[in-house]
Amino acid sequence: MDDDLIDGDGLSLSRKSRLPGEGFFYPDSLDEEYADRRAREAIEGAEVVVVADGDADGLACVALLRERYDAALDVAPFEASLAARTDPSLGADEADDDDADREDSPVGLVTAGPHSLPDALDRVAAYADPGVDVYVCDLCPDDESVTEVVDAVVERADRVRWFDHHQWDDEVAAAVHDAGVDLVVGESDEECTADVALRSLEYEFPDHLADLAAVTRDHDLWIKADPRSDDLADYAHWASAEEYVTVVGQYGAALPDPVVEYLDERRVEKERLIEAAVDRAELRSVGPWTIGVTYGRCSQNEVAEALRERGADASVIVKPAGSASIRGSEGFERCHEVAGQVNGGGHPRAAGCKPDIYEDMLDYAHHWTTEGYATRQVILAAFERVAATDPVDE
Structure with missing residues (x-):
């Protein structure tokens, strides 16, 4: 297939609105291979592994956990990449290299959705060092079938904690709890998962991360009282997971100027769509x-x-x-x-x-x-x- 046929940048807005993004046209086998490689890189050698939804709520939990374990990445390379993306004098290679000059955190991140959760947990059981701490954030299993792989993770880990706020089936929650998981599920119409993590972790978090949880709740529960919540949602959607976690971990919901400029630029097309x-x-x-x-x-x-x-x-x-x-x-x-x-x-x-x-x-x-x-x-x-x-x- 000609790459130009799936290149969204070359489509009119009307056609782009009607067609899926470029990633849709890649076979699942390639996606699985890529996901497995990235997960293995994040999991092997990590002291803590977090499996989290890749939205603003799940990633806010990762920022809290990296603060808790003193494992935040250096924000400077991400800020440089952000500035490059809004500077037309820099080439695409400089603007898009999110992982350049970045170390790995001892708190490894594996993003997942409800349907890919069993695969993500399988990878934790396969690649994690024995005795790690494992956290699952902002994800709800579809049914009790997940307990088999949960058992494997519990056997591998020293401790498994699960924070969420979705609507759990009672039998599924009981099965996960009986497997040895410390499961905390907040009220879905009152708390986001970042709220649950904030109150469940034994740590005195700085004010900017408590504020991050509050603004994340404003978006995730669709309260819409804080204009910053739209910024968090858009940034989580457009940035890499590692960039988002690192930047909000440093600044909370008060996003720095390079992020604001990047969001303003991306929102022109967003509004048209x-x-x-x-x-x-x-x-x-x-x-x-x-x-x-x-x-x-x-x-x-x-x-x-x-x-x-x-x-x-x-x-x-x-x-x-x-x-x-x-x-x-x-x-x-x-x-x-x-x-x-x-x-x-x-x-x-x-x-x-x-x-x-x-x-x-x-x-x-x-x-x-x-x-x-x-x-x-x-x-x-x-x-x-x-x-x-x-x-x-x-």
């Missing part, structure tokens, strides 16, 4: 609710906010890669129930899923050319089933 998704949205009535439905590569929170202003109780943002984000409001706090019916999960007001309806590339081609029609219908049907379970509750 948001506008494209909002423009193609439609409102549908399902049971007692008004559901906003749209399609596109975009920032789902801002799109959902725009659809709420149009009267949506909940929003569904279908992505070109086949997944979807579901966002709620005060009038709809059952996103996790809807996602749970479509191969996903999450929180009452924020969840994600990927319907199991893609058998080959023709299905994806249909997905792109119809702007996610089949996925929309599957998720709307899930809303209908949730409405049928308690039609007068909302």
Whole structure:
């Protein structure tokens, strides 16, 4: 395949909005090989291993843990890379080399999502030195099947602690706890996982990291009272995990000028992609609710906010890669129930899923050319089933 066909920088915004990113077109086998190599590099020789979600909440936990173990990386190389990215006089090699002149932290980081969590824990069991401390942050297992690999990690480690705030099944939580894990799950509508880590770790954290947890909560629980929370969310999405952890570990939520300049530059296109998704949205009535439905590569929170202003109780943002984000409001706090019916999960007001309806590339081609029609219908049907379970509750 010609590289230019999947190079997003060469596409018009309209086409870029409708197609997945470059990484989608790489085979899973290559992704697995890359993930295994990176995980092994982070795990082998580490005194502490953290398996965390790669969003702002999960990575804030890593920043707290590196502070706790006095294992933060030097921020200077990352700041130099950031400055280079906004300076047109520097070449791409200088601007994009996030790992240049950077040492490894004794607190190793492995990022994972709910579906890749078993693989990440498998790698910890395989590569970690005996007697390490292991932390799992901001991740909730799909079912009890994860306990087999949890047993292997517990056998390898000196201590395993798990911090989260998602909606856990009671039997899954009991199984993880019985395996020997110190599991702490906060209230999903009151705390983010960084809050849970902050209060659970035996350490007097500096004020800037306590503030980081508070601002992360503002974003993760969709409170939207602190404008800095959008900065954290965007930065976590666009930066490498190591860069984000190192910079917020140093500065907290008061991001330095090079980060602010970088975010301002990236947001020009971000806003255009948001506008494209909002423009193609439609409102549908399902049971007692008004559901906003749209399609596109975009920032789902801002799109959902725009659809709420149009009267949506909940929003569904279908992505070109086949997944979807579901966002709620005060009038709809059952996103996790809807996602749970479509191969996903999450929180009452924020969840994600990927319907199991893609058998080959023709299905994806249909997905792109119809702007996610089949996925929309599957998720709307899930809303209908949730409405049928308690039609007068909302």
